Amino acid sequence: MTTIPIIKITQESATAAPMAQSPFATRRDHFLARLGIWMRDHRFVIQAVQWIIVGVYAFLLIVPVYLPLPDETAHLWNNLTVVAQFAFWGIWWPFVLVSMVLMGRVWCGVMCPEGALSELASRYSLNLPIPRWMRWSGWPVVGFVGTTVYGQMISVYQYPQAALLILGGSTVAAIAIGLVFAQNRRVWCRYLCPVTGVFGLLAKLSPIHFRTDEAAWKAAATEPRGAPVVCAPLLPLSKLESSSSCHNCGRCADYRGAIQLASRESGHEIVVLGKSSATGWQTLLLLGGMIGLAMGAFHWSASPWFIAAKQWAAEWLINHDILWPLQTNAPWWMFTHYAENNDVFSWLDGSLLLAYIFATAIVLGGGIALLLYGAAWSLRTERTRQTFYHLSQALIPLAGCGVFLGLSAQTITLLRADGVDLDWVSPLRISLLVLASLWSLWLGERIARQYATQMHNRLLSNTALILACGAVDLGWSLLFWIW
Ligand code: SF4
Numbered sequence: 001m002t003t004i005p006i007i008k009i010t011q012e013s014a015t016a017a018p019m020a021q022s023p024f025a026t027r028r029d030h031f032l033a034r035l036g037i038w039m040r041d042h043r044f045v046i047q048a049v050q051w052i053i054v055g056v057y058a059f060l061l062i063v064p065v066y067l068p069l070p071d072e073t074a075h076l077w078n079n080l081t082v083v084a085q086f087a088f089w090g091i092w093w094p095f096v097l098v099s100m101v102l103m104g105r106v107w108c109g110v111m112c113p114e115g116a117l118s119e120l121a122s123r124y125s126l127n128l129p130i131p132r133w134m135r136w137s138g139w140p141v142v143g144f145v146g147t148t149v150y151g152q153m154i155s156v157y158q159y160p161q162a163a164l165l166i167l168g169g170s171t172v173a174a175i176a177i178g179l180v181f182a183q184n185r186r187v188w189c190r191y192l193c194p195v196t197g198v199f200g201l202l203a204k205l206s207p208i209h210f211r212t213d214e215a216a217w218k219a220a221a222t223e224p225r226g227a228p229v230v231c232a233p234l235l236p237l238s239k240l241e242s243s244s245s246c247h248n249c250g251r252c253a254d255y256r257g258a259i260q261l262a263s264r265e266s267g268h269e270i271v272v273l274g275k276s277s278a279t280g281w282q283t284l285l286l287l288g289g290m291i292g293l294a295m296g297a298f299h300w301s302a303s304p305w306f307i308a309a310k311q312w313a314a315e316w317l318i319n320h321d322i323l324w325p326l327q328t329n330a331p332w333w334m335f336t337h338y339a340e341n342n343d344v345f346s347w348l349d350g351s352l353l354l355a356y357i358f359a360t361a362i363v364l365g366g367g368i369a370l371l372l373y374g375a376a377w378s379l380r381t382e383r384t385r386q387t388f389y390h391l392s393q394a395l396i397p398l399a400g401c402g403v404f405l406g407l408s409a410q411t412i413t414l415l416r417a418d419g420v421d422l423d424w425v426s427p428l429r430i431s432l433l434v435l436a437s438l439w440s441l442w443l444g445e446r447i448a449r450q451y452a453t454q455m456h457n458r459l460l461s462n463t464a465l466i467l468a469c470g471a472v473d474l475g476w477s478l479l480f481w482i483w
Contacts, residue, residue: 036261039250050116057113060084064160090411100202109247121178140197155336186232200244216258278389288365290399296360298406378460394444401436
């Protein structure tokens, strides 16, 4: 089997410069530092994990396409298509999101099949320079919106060929990018992966990260250097602090005696670094995408408003003798079309689905943006817009929790269909939403404290955040308990 190149750092290079006045003196940090070095020195283990996942991924993605669609007798224990659905949407996606919060982007660096294939392809790359358009900061938003909406249009959670089109298409694109640009790098993962933006936001909450001790880095400048480390997602190793783009692959551990896997306070990146690093694109992805658009995508199939709008529109069209939107002749790759399952979208269904998702994104995301902009304004800072971006990042825990709950609803549905007793799910959902809301409010208060020391100055800001959290919680309550 072909393998990804091993970037081996010699023991000499790893220990060339002793760690400067170590800020990582606790036992936990000592353990983490050793873990990072273990990852660096055991690339073959990581590669073995990656290739096992690549094999399982390819099997579950491709084989179900050639099997008949599951009928009412299909269960997790007797139907490979149901197993694949459960694996992709019930386990993989929800728990990859959780892993981002707990461990940063370890998934990307250690397990992701798409990243592994893209990096393998980049060994044979034409090595063209990365074009400017590819570095555009808006791609993560476009990618997330595109895959989320298209996934709903073709019912990606239900049908294997839809999953193959979206997930497989993304993998083929990742390999193609690897073959063309920047040898031995992960250009796709850094700039174009549809979930890199979401992963980058959630990883800000991670309590561990690879960080550079700048003093040690400078002190090692005069020491003889070992083999250079190739950071696949193209990060500047001399200044590692944020977890957003680092894949936690471990290759740079102890490089120049200055880089370590270390612990940090979980909200540090949002509260402290976010003051200057939060951007408008991140805010759009968070408020419009992870909160607004995702809620619309999970809502529409259960929404009585959607059904009422569809009935009204259908009656209006029939009364005006406009019948073509009611036809169901769209191909499966445009709108869901599985006649054998009685699951066929008309043009009207598809258009209303798009309208519903985008309307939710605009109303919910836009409403929260207005609230938070008002909050930023109430803090009387010099740069209201940057403060607004910063304050928005307080909602990352709640946004991540919502996407997790939405995705895990698929897990719950499949398990319920197989007769598993899940009475504990409702209390767990309530608890997660409450905890995530409190976490967001706590981050918001700490962010606001950086701008205004007096409580009365922060009152409006905190009130706006409470309303924003309430709106998100209400949205998920509609789906889980009211409709
Ligand atoms: S900075 Fe680069 S090389 Fe180091 S752990 Fe992160 S992704 Fe890997």
